[in-house]
Amino acid sequence: MAMLIETGTFEEAASATLRVMLDLAEQALAASRYAGQGHILRGMIHLRPEEGYRGLAVLEAGTADRPSGAAGQVDATAGMEAPLLASATAWQLVVERRCAISIDVILGQLKPHGVGAAPPGEPEQGPTGRVFNSAESQQRFLGRQTTHVCVLPLLGPGRGLHGMISLEAECPAATGEEFIWSECGERLQLLANQATPYLTALPLRPSEQVGDAYLPVVGASLASLMPVLRVFARHEETLLISGPTGVGKSRLARWCHEQSSRRSEAFVVLDLVTVPEELQMAELFGWKKGAFTGAVRDNPGAVARAEGGTLFIDEIDKLSLKAQAGLLHVLEERAYRMLGEDSAERQADVRFIIGTNANLQASVRAGHFREDLYYRIKVLPISLPPLKDRPDEIARWAQHMANRRHRERHPEGQVRLAGAVERLLTAQPWPGNLRQLDNIVRRAYALAMVDGGETAQALTLEVHHFQQSLGYESDSGALPLTDALSTAAEAFVSVAQARGPGALDLDMADSLRGLILAVATRRLGRDEAFRLFGRESLVKSRNHYRMLRREIEKLETFYKALGLAGSPFSDLLEVGADSAG
Secondary structure, eight states: OHHHHTOOSHHHHHHHHHHHHHHHHHHHHHTSTTTTTOEEEEEEEEEOOTTOOOEEEEEETTOTTOGGGOTTOOOOGGGOOOOOOOOHHHHHHHHHHOSEEEEETTTTEEEEESTTOSOTTSOSSSOOOEEOSOHHHHHHHHHTTOOEEEEEEEEOGGGOEEEEEEEEEEOGGGTTSOOTHHHHHHHHHHHHHHHHHHHHHSOOOOOOOOOOSSSOOOOHHHHTTHHHHHHHHHOOSOEEEEOSTTSSHHHHHHHHHHHSTTTTSOEEEEEGGGSOGGGHHHHHHEEOTTSSTTOOSOEEOHHHHTTTSEEEEEOGGGSOHHHHHHHHHHHHHSEEOOBTOOSOOEEOOOEEEEEESSOHHHHHHTTSSOHHHHHHHOSEEEEOOOGGGOHHHHHHHHHHHHHHHHHHHOTTOEEEEOTTHHHHHHTSOOTTHHHHHHHHHHHHHHHHIIIIITTOSEEEEOHHHHHHHHHTTOOTTTSOHHHHHHHHHHHHHHHHHHHOTTSSOGGGGGHHHHHHHHHHHHHHOHHHHHHHTTOHHHHHHTTHHHHHHHHHHHHHHHHHHTTOSOOTTGGGGSTTOOOOO
């Protein structure tokens, strides 16, 4: 307690806690019948409230005088990967029982012990243990010489769960026997309980806000997560990225891929919003010729296309229960079979990253999402906050987006935002997050072009450009549909006048139809978008795919006629298309 009181950051509190715990475990081992036959290896603190990881600390035994081992600064010794508790089963038990868990890695057995070990209705003595759901977790532990693990919950008031502490040891002689955790477990849990208020309340150590090509803007909130993200990116376990629509999940997934050992291989995106339920298994695993009506040739699925690389599956809550079972199988067994294939299963050498904007736990309770899959994909959860909670990033993102667009015309060009633009943008609520901001910047840039900036290498986006652009965002309650259409028509005519006779063909006004369908598809999914507009017959005949593609192609032509690289909806041209996010 004296050490904790002196700490000022999560990292310092984590280091102090792990030092004492490792010392206690080493004393218990020295006093046991396994003295001289084993070693305490390391301790880890996982600060992971319900929404996702907030902090990670690792301290190797014997490095108590070097607290830099904390906060994800893992020593890359002997080629060992970042030592995380890569067991979905262990975390699930901690969530269910809110008690300590001991793991016999060689036997693959997990056993709750201590207060709360037995579930309601069962006696406290002799609670039923579990085994690893995946041999992969067992191999990861053994790969770093770990044979025994003690997992302790970080419990707050009302037994609220804030994360866990795990201690690892090597002692093959104790396989199948009671290890030291039963002897010192109560004292270890007491230490965890004392440390929890400090670990959860203290701030993370400030991290440098440096971006790169794949994550060009890093604000204060994301900077605090960067040490954890760098560790997770190098890991092979499934990463779950949650956050509202348009917040940047696919971009972060791509960044993690580029930080991993798989960076030279494929990064594949499968957005389940664009995949009808009956085609989900086919899009995931591929199909053989003749597997179903219309399967005229073999087609590799997303898993095969991502072989050796990373597969980012977005909108996981849209996955059907049948497809969920298939995904769970490939995650646990690393094997799958193409639809219509009679031969042996194929091996899947793929790192999976999952994205969602839904409350998956609520989906589990409602029976729409498998509980076993939920825990299997939530081994490494990260939550991205909405853009309105990242005000220091808004103007920087707008600057980046404007420069990217301008350099499509002028490779050496530069865009400047007028001084008052930052205040204007920061004051907006941004319900659509980065995707909405990108649309606002696109419009403001187009308006600046109309104002005579089409040939300018250096361009300034003024406040009135953004004010006019934001005006198009008003909801239907503030701006009736007829008024919104009139405003769009005025803008269309203004651009046509600025460019001269014949530069903007009247037929391009038909792109509005594609824009409406694209927005509805983003919001509701492909099938529901067509049903919304009375096209149920097209959905039943499956002809709505062809129609949507035709309308999006018109939209793409219109955007390119304006001098832009393409529309924000180009990914809808293909079901399950690869994308850089």
